[in-house]
């Protein structure tokens with residue numbers, strides 16, 4: 001169920017059918033090596049939301065396109081938005097979703113750099129008087145879990161995969177391949193979502209390995225994942241070049257992530273009551 005495709009008279013029924021769950025795909029616009037488009041994370045977050053909505057009744061709101069790309073001043077195509085503006089836009093999205101009757105909102109994020117901002121947003125929103133609850137999810141299936149399942153249940157356990165895909169996944173885990181940004185998972189997902197936008201011939205053009213500039217600081221216990229990532233991966237690419245990416249591996253990650261997200265939304269509906277009690281209890285004490 002897509003918010004954008006509902007007619008006016010369908011909304012009341014949509015709120016009932018979904019148990020009041022509305023999810024927002026959250027991404028960003030930023031370089032992903034030279035082989036993937038800048039909107040990669042938004043395409044991926046949307047694909048996971050659409051897959052989850054096929055399984056569980058939920059409403060999918062239009063994407064929050066411009067997440068936190070704050071460190072990216074040196075590359076073309078990044079869209080950096082002033083943090084206060086991001087906060088206000090996302091708050092406005094949530095209050096409009098709630099005004100339309102959905103009181104359970106999930107921010108479905110697929111950009112690691114958004115995590116600190118979204119955590120701040122959720123603290124900020126929970127200090128205000130709101131008759132809705134916002135949670136976040138990052139429904140990325142893990143390579144090691146996929147390979148563990150292959151080991152346990154055999155190479156045919158994932159009907160999407162061909163033998164070369166199984167080999168690629170095993171190679172990733174067993175040889176400790178570098179990933180995280182523009183990697184085997186993301187490249188495969190984009191091959192499944194928008195193959196016309198993937199340029200495998202541009203792999204290897206920029207280096208995806210760490211400069212290790214912040215390793216000593218991290219070892220010394222200093223933290224700032226947002227600023228440090230930019231120093232470690234100045235090419236905005238963190239991966240061993242994923243030449244073995246495939247549309248089939250991408251479909252597997254979308255299916256598994258969609259299942260994780262559908263389950264998360266079901267749990268949110270079933271276990272919501274304590275959140276409502278908290279909202280009522282805190283009512284006299286909010287900062288607005």
Ligand SMILES: [Zn+2]
Pocket residue numbers: 032040041110111181182186
């Ligand atoms: Zn990405």
